[in-house]
Amino acid sequence: MTSTSWTGAIAAAAARLAEAGVPSPRVDAELLAAHVSGLRRGQLLAADAPGEDHLAAFADLVERRLGREPLQHLTGSAAFRYGELAVGPGVFVPRPETELLVDWALEHLPEGGTVIDACSGSGAIAHAIATERPDSRVWAVEADPDAFEWLESNLQGTGAVPVLADAVAPGTLAELDGQVDLVVANPPYVPMDMEVAPEVDFDPSGAVYADEAGLSVIQPLALRAARWLAPGGWYGFEHDDTHGRAAPEILGVSGFTEVADHDDLAGRSRFTTGKLGLSP
Ligand SMILES: C[S@@+](CC[C@H](N)C(=O)[O-])C[C@H]1O[C@@H](n2cnc3c(N)ncnc32)[C@H](O)[C@@H]1O
Structure with missing residues (x-):
């Protein structure tokens, strides 16, 4: 069991990303949490506390973002106008x-x-x-x-x-x-x-x-x-x-x-x- 809420996990991640100089740290943390949980950003605030597996996956992606991997490589997609493009290495x-x-x-x-x-x-x-x-x-x-x-x-x-x-x-x-x-x-x-x-x-x-x-x-x-x-x-x-x-x-x-x-x-x-x- 864990008592860490998504709100707490996101706030902690955003603080680390900000300290490392990542632009838009809060948005990135929210989008990574949304990607891991399958929820929309707006749903995270009121969501149940994430399980250990989701928290571990989130922590892994935050580490990679701290290494300045593009957010879009971590989520596998990039928003462009009204569409979403699949993107990644290459x-x-x-x-x-x-x-x-x-x-x-x-x-x-x-x-x-x-x-x-x-x-x-x-x-x-x-x-x-x-x-x-x-x-x-x-x-x-x-x-x-x-x-x-x-x-x-x-x-x-x-x-x-x-x-x-x-x-x-x-x-x-x-x-x-x-x-x-x-x-x-x-x-x-x-x-x-x-x-x-x-x-x-x-x-x-x-x-x-x-x-x-x-x-x-x-x-x-x-x-x-x-x-x-x-x-x-x-x-x-x-x-x-x-x-x-x-x-x-x-x-x-x-x-x-x-x-x-x-x-x-x-x-x-x-x-x-x-x-x-x-x-x-
Ligand atoms: C800056 S990216 C733009 C990709 C996309 N149009 C966009 O706006 O996100 C430039 C692309 O042009 C490709 N490219 C470079 N030289 C090229 C050439 N001579 N003929 C066709 N594609 C080329 C690169 O491989 C790369 O995918």
Whole structure:
């Protein structure tokens, strides 16, 4: 028998997580308790005291979180817009700021439109577009075979088509050249020498970092997007906050007009968009 309540266990865990510098310690502790108990966060306050097995499982997950394993790896899922993506080792954990790129994408997607999510990872963007706009036809391109396994399973039942390929290779989805209405991408873009949060070490490095000051995928992908798109089609991609000038310049020299850069909710330069010019 144990008399430790969930409230007490969560408070103790939150204090340890806070002391270790884990961001949002209370929420993390509650979400881990909810994961272990099978209860919703709001039910934990009034729940019966957990059994020894649940307390032990909770303690184990809290230790791992103290080691800065991402919360989403511990629960096995990441919330993104209205959906949940399965995530774990081998795939990038979707970030909330990418939801803003999806907002923009949905505003620029015509009825029955064709979409390519060019660096799809877990499929967060493709999943959101395919489920929120079931009239669209969505392709999701991912180059890493490990990430592709997560992508395939996350896109099941959405109608979006996973494609294991290098998005910047000219042959990839070449059958769609000149016909796509919207290309979206959250490519790897962190410059190699950038300091990152400890959790980022659990993402595959090829999902996070890019050579050439973070632009080695962004640059060729702009040209590939220009080939996929129909004249007047839109391209939007996420970038590092140090790319607020370089990213729009790249679109400007790749055939795009109406180029704009957009901030995230923290006011940092986060994604760039442009419309493919009507004639070369
Ligand atoms: C930052 S993650 C983004 C994942 C997902 N779109 C999201 O927003 O959460 C970048 C993804 O692009 C993939 N990737 C990197 N280079 C690629 C390329 N040339 N072609 C296709 N995928 C690529 C990586 O393996 C990784 O899964």
